[in-house]
Amino acid sequence: MTPVQAIIAKELRSYFVSPIVYVVGGVFLLTFGFLAYLYIVFTGAQAIQLMQMQGGTAQINLNDLVFRNLFASMRFVLLLILPILTMRLLAEERKLRTFEFLMTAPVRIGDIIVGKFVSVYLVFIGMLLMTTLVPLTLALFSDFDWYPVLTGYLGLTLLGGFFLAVGLFASSITENQIVAAFTSFGLLLMCWLLAGLGSLLGDTSAGQVVSYLSFMEHFDHLVRGLIDTKDLVYYVSGTVLMLFLAHRIVDSSRWK
């Protein structure tokens, strides 16, 4: 077992013996299920209306009416929930004085960062997999296009990874978990609001750059079923950049 694997196993163990995963996971699944329920019922009501007006059977697009809305809402839910998962990762080590132990063990800082990131990512992916019950049950009773649903899930996976990396970075700068959580909220909200600034600036080059920096647009493409390399590059490079920054912060704390 390599050190990275040992760290992943230990972090997963820590997550599952603490109540965090159960509370965060529970809230996440509840919100996902409830939102799905609302959109489905709403869509059903619309379908009945359509049928009354047109007579016969109406064609309803579940992809547009349920999944796109659902995934779009989950962006905000993830923004609220994921910082709670990541806040403990490094801040707790500093608070409980195990940080010094990790730093004096023959393990590279990169291994520590990667191990911690992978462990929380696995937790998140586990949570996400459980939500597939919604499309799977819907598939029993209706017809919809799986492709945009899958790219939507890809979008959530990439977006989640980016959020978790931001959270890990926020956790590296403080020993206070609340501060870590709020720092990642702040960073993610700012990143979100860039989209607003981008549309304000319009089609200028500055506007395009600002819009590109926000995670909104990239996510929308994926939810609509468009896999664009540009969007993949955005999420992967954003994630790597945040992990790199976390690495630099941890490394520099030795020099203080």
Place this chain on the structure above:
Amino acid sequence: MIEVRNITKRYGNLTAIDRVTFRVEKGEVLAFLGPNGAGKTTTMRILTCFMPATEGSAHVAGFDCADQSEEVKKRIGYLPETPPVYQELTVFEYLSFVGKLRGLSGADLTTGMDRVMERLSLGSVRQRLIANLSRGYRQRVGLAQALIHDPPVLILDEPTVGLDPKQIIEIRELIKSLAGSHSVILSTHILPEATAVCQRVVIINGGRIVAEDTPDQLSARLRRSEKISVTLKAPPADVLDRFREVAGVEHVLATPDPHKVLIECALGKDIREEVARFAVRNDWGLLEMKPVSMTLEDVFLRLTQHEDGLSKPDTTTEINQH
């Protein structure tokens, strides 16, 4: 095994340690003695590659702490001031995690874990969560963590803090048993601990090494006068001045107890008879008189107090040349 040359560490304007130099041979146990804030932890953090020195060099087993930290880390077992334990893990899980981080696996890991759990009598708590363990057990788990990979160099920051007397003795026995095969540096501000387990003592104060020697020699070198403690039933107000009249008396010191005074004379002289006769003649009610030997505690106090400008410099000039 450990060689520290002129290391200085500054935090901004604050100099935590100033040109600290010492060596630890293979198999030697060295005590790092000093009051809180003297720079003990800083020195240990530099040796364990937790942070680099501002100036100077530190080598462990021939590897440089700044440039070859990976190699140094592999050869060190480190117990920081607060035992670095994960409360949500059981003792077994924790030690297994530490072992894997240290690159142990398979049979090596199992034997390493069994060995430290036996040595520190952790067998009975192996399946307990660390969160539920007492301070003493956590400290032992911390020590087990430092020993699991059987490192040639051990660095222990105040290893007996928070333990009860029985546990303290056990830990000291353990450290003594490590001597010979391991090089150990332990920091402490408890003086009997240094005399009990260490072959050599480095006294550090205000970031500087103020003395370095064996515990015995350190007190012998400082024992520059004989001291007698005298208890009187009815000492006069000017008892200190009156005793100075006695031939051979060099200093008379007051003690917190108004009935007790300390009388110093030159080394090798015995003035007890004269002192007794003087007290009896003045009818002060001599209750008790006994020679006082200099303990390491006094050594320590004198050395460190001198740094604060509280004690006479003549007693420490000889020590400072180190």
